Amino acid sequence: MPENKKSTIRLQLCFLVAACVLPVWLLATVMVRHAxxxxxxxxxxxxxxxxxxxxxxxxxxxxxxxxxxxxxxxxxxxxxxxxxxxxxxxxxxxxxxxxxxxxxxxxxxxxxxxxxxxxxxxxxxxxxxxxxxxxxxxxxxxxxxxxxxxxxxxxxxxxxxxxxxxxxxxxxxxxxxxxxxxxxxxxxxxxxxxxxxxxxxxxxxxxxxxxxxxxxxxxxxxxxxxxxxxxxxxxxxxxxxxxxxxxxxxxxxxxxxxxxxxxxxxxxxxxxxxYLWVAWAVAGVAAISMLGLLLAIFIGHRIANDVLSLVEPALAIGQGRVVTSIRSESVKETTEVAEALVQASHLLQRRETERDLAERQLSLAMDELRSETAEKIRALEELRRQEQLLTQQSRQAALGEMIGNIAHQWRQPLNALGLMVQQPPLFYELGQVDREYLEEHARKTMQIVKHMSQTIDDFRSFFRPDKEKVRFRIADEVGKTLSLVDGWLQSLNIAVEVKQDGDPCIEGYPNEFSQVLLNILLNTRDAFVERAVASPRVVIAIGEEKDRSVVVVTDNAGGIPEGIIDKIFDPYFTTKGPQAGTGVGLFMSKTIIEKNMGGVLTARNVPGGAEFRIEV
Amino acid sequence: MKLRMMVVEDDRDTLEILGVVLQRKYVDMEIRTANNGRKGVDLFRQESFDIVITDVNMPEMDGIAMVQALRAIKPDVQLIFITADTGRATVEHSVGTGFHLDHYIAKPVDYKDLFTAIEKSLEAVNACRG
Structure with a gap:
């Protein structure tokens, strides 16, 4: 209802009186008629x-x-x-x-x-x-x-x-x-x-x-x-x-x-x-009615004043101010409302105090939470840093390993190259240098240099980070990895057998996959060296089970001790001592297979040795 | 009687180069090659050598194991180790007493060192033959 259309309480009371008086008037009319x-x-x-x-x-x-x-x-x-x-x-x-x-x-x-x-x-x-x-x-x-x-x-x-x-x-x-x-x-x-x-x-x-x-x-x-x-x-x-x-x-x-x-x-x-009687009666009724109306207006005025006296305190409460007392004298209900308003005001004040307290507590809790969050973020950053460190260490370990491999791979051709370089003056002294010899010498030397260059290419390729997932043949990566470690495989007299059932291809990061294979082979190698296995042998089985590609690397190095088999994938877990191992390799391998490629890397003992199983 | 010398080396290039160079340098000597320890032992059993030049790290049977076997067959055989990875102390420890320090040559091989070692070995052989 629009504000200006609303009637005042006085008018309402006059209506009330009129409503009360009207039947009296009707009755009076009937009675006058009867009279x-x-x-x-x-x-x-x-x-x-x-x-x-x-x-x-x-x-x-x-x-x-x-x-x-x-x-x-x-x-x-x-x-x-x-x-x-x-x-x-x-x-x-x-x-x-x-x-x-x-x-x-x-x-x-x-x-x-x-x-x-x-x-x-x-x-x-x-x-x-x-x-x-x-x-x-x-x-x-x-x-x-x-x-x-x-x-x-x-x-x-x-x-x-x-x-x-x-x-x-x-x-x-x-x-x-x-x-x-x-x-x-x-x-x-x-x-x-x-x-x-x-x-x-x-x-x-x-x-x-x-x-x-x-x-x-x-x-x-x-x-x-x-x-x-x-x-x-x-x-x-x-x-x-x-x-x-x-x-x-x-x-x-x-x-x-x-x-x-x-x-x-x-x-x-x-x-x-x-008519005189009727006139008196009507006049009397009218006079009483008028008196009633005047009384109603008077009472209405008092009630309205009482009610209006509540407006200002109510507005004050609405604005959040405190009202201690309200002057309301004549009407009991408005007095009660006034008391209620005062109580409400006190309640509001109390609530406000409580809210302030709660807000302060909330603020403290927020600060605490914020500091906890900051702490957690710091912890997360620490963790990330640790992971980065792990990754770095892993990379460094792999790099060290690779440098070792390069060194091993290069030592022989470097030695051969050294021998070739020293050959011409030696042969010249012996009087055996002729055109044919020099051509043969250059061909041979270049052959060794190319071999060394190829080795470098292989390793560089291995260390190039995979930018995106590609589809690759598992057998290719197994072959590439074996060629990288060929040096120490030969020097340690480790026999490697590759069994291939089908030609599975998977989506993923081939160099990371190679790194995993390399880590497994390095662990196997270390086990062979540590336990001085007489006829070290590694079987790499490539196959498909259901809709997954599987690579199983089995060795005959005696297996993983039962006490640590659950920990070998933990970061920094190593049995090799600080010089030999960082404890990062298998952890990174598991991360690569399970997080990066959505596969599973597990290890278990089989008769005579250990079995590492990659499912992708 | 010609002096005999065996070269045992798993790297094909090195073995080939050493074989050719030593043959040309020591024309009077009988030079044979083997590409791992086991073949070296076999060859030694068949032909017997005065001087054995061997790598240490090799498949099948490494240089240490091989020379131990050769010493068992011929205790006075002259040994020259060419190695990249294995430390001199390890070789000395493995081979046992009497092993001369000069007979240890690190890769990459300098011919002067090798020839010096061969010369010394030849002197030793000749001294024995007296």
Whole structure:
């Protein structure tokens, strides 16, 4: 992630808080929604309860009136049609019902007594004739709808009870009272002043209401309420008033009178309260959230500061400096990290010290190694020098040997040449020098000189170092070598037999190969001389075995003593004493055959003598 | 009676040259040659010589062995050694007492030395014959 895209720890902590707060917000939303619904439901239920209660109150009131009337109906004055007495009795009852009047009517609805008027006044028929008829038809008490009183011309409510005489309905006893009575009862209910209550008669006409009565009493209630009231005994609706706001309305119908009591609350009022509550809730949540965020920013700032306080020491540790303490106070983890950093710093310091020590030790070891290496190189150089010395000694030994051989080879012809040189003056004195003699003498002399020259060529060729491997016949080299040592072979009376099986050729250095043969023959010769062998004999067998060429040199000099047979190829090993041998010959021979030519040189004893075997 | 002289030498050239020169120088002498000790002994047995000139190092039988054999046959034979390698002391030791130092000639041979040795030997032979 690019450096500038990385968020700060503060931001991360704010995200964390937001992540924690978000579900709370969601829950709060759900709860607010739930509260909203519950509150609405509560309002509805409260109104419904009040409607029911009010309905009961109305019923009780009406039942009281009915009970009083039923008691009056049993008055004997009815049987005797004693109307003045009845008038007085009615007035007596009305003392408990101020504002109410009692009317006694006959079957035709003709009012006989009306307490609103003085007794004896001329009275009209009842305005509510239907109700009178129903009394006489059913013989059951009746509660009227709202009607306008025929005498009082006021909106009235009437409760009629039949007066039964001799099993038949004789009179209609009715108590009428103003709808204000119900309104008063409504007002007396301890409800919120913002609420409005109404009592509807069975026709849906408003018979009583809180507030301004004059405007609405006697008018039809709203259509929604009337329909709902017609459909069910109780319930809640949203009522819409023309040119007015909507209102939550609950209603309950009286089983006794069939009237309906309704309570309503303007929607705006209810919602205002709920919205206020919601607003408070949202504000509270927002405030708490904001507080949480501020707290998160504050804590984040502290944590970030703590973390940032680790940066500089960490960089210092990275640069290899020592950190003794880190100021980190508020967050436990960063304090632990700080302690860890300090420990790491100490550890690093310790490691550095250890590393320095190790480096010093390494350096010492390196020096030691270097000096050991130098020692070994010196030893190797010494060894090389020794080898060079050996080679040189070997060459010198071979050279000495060869000079000896040349001397031996030359001694005889040199002697002959000397004799030839002295001959002319001798013969001249004898008077025997003539042309023929001189020519013969010159021919003979040149013959000897050429022979000597050939000998020199042979030796020079032998001493010329081989520059590169060539393919050569073994038999040629055996012959050449034998010719070189021919002098002492003859003088020591050593019989040499060459057996050849096939004509093997090998890759290698012919002069070095000759040198090996020469060294073997020299050893053999020395053994013959040392042991004064009577009939010294050397057999050189040239052959092929498998894919190798083999030269076996066998003598009859009595063999190599078992105690030294393992050492004869060691450098400087000699049995001949310092004058006779250097101990280099056989060592160099083995080196030449095995290292330079990849072959094998071995020695062993055979009956009567030793056998040297060259395999290439 | 002619004096007799044998030359024993393994080098063919030397033997040939010595044979020719000594014959021409000592015309009155009988000169014979042999190319190794064994042949020298054989020849000596057959013909007997007054003076023997011999090399020391030779195949088959060297000069020392040969003269020991010849002394056994003829003790007063005059011996002249011509040698390259073998020291005078060795020759004297091997040959035994009575061997004259002058009879030892180192190679390469100077004729004057050889002739002197031969002359002395001849004197000795003649003295014996008296």
């Amino acid at each position: 909203y619904v519950t509150k609405l439901d509560q309002v509805n239920r409260d109104m419904l309860v009040n409607a029911r209660a009010m309905s009961l109150v109305v019923d009780r009131e009406l039942a009281n009136v009915q009970a009083s009337l039923a008691a009056l109906a049993t008055s004997p004055s009815f049987r005797s049609r004693d109307l003045p007495a009845l008038y007085l009795q009615c007035k007596e009852i009305l003392r408990n019902y101020p504002g109410a009047d009692i009317v006694i009517a006959d079957r035709d609805g003709q009012q006989l007594v009306n307490t609103y008027r003085p007794f004896g006044s001329t009275l009209p028929k009842r305005s509510n004739l239907r109700m009178v008829r129903r009394i006489f038809e059913t013989g059951q008490p009746q509660v009227s709808d709202l009607f306008i009183g025929a005498v009082t011309r006021r909106p009235l409510i009437a409760i009629d009870v039949p007066v039964i005489i001799d099993g038949g309905v004789a009179f209609d006893l009715s108590m009428t009272f103003s709808s204000e009575k119900l309104s008063t009862i409504l007002q007396s209910r301890n409800v919120f002043k913002e609420w409005y209550g109404a009592v509807l008669d069975r026709n849906g006409v408003i018979t009583a209401r809180t507030g301004n009565l004059g405007d609405v009493v006697g008018k039809q209630a709203g259509l929604e309420l009337r329909r709902a009231a017609a459909a069910a005994g109780e319930g809640s609706i949203m009522q819409t008033f023309p040119a007015k706001e909507e209102a939550f309305t609950a209603f309950a119908k009286s089983s006794y009178s069939g009237w309906t009591v309704a309570f309503g609350v303007p929607k705006g009022l209810v919602l205002h309260q709920i």
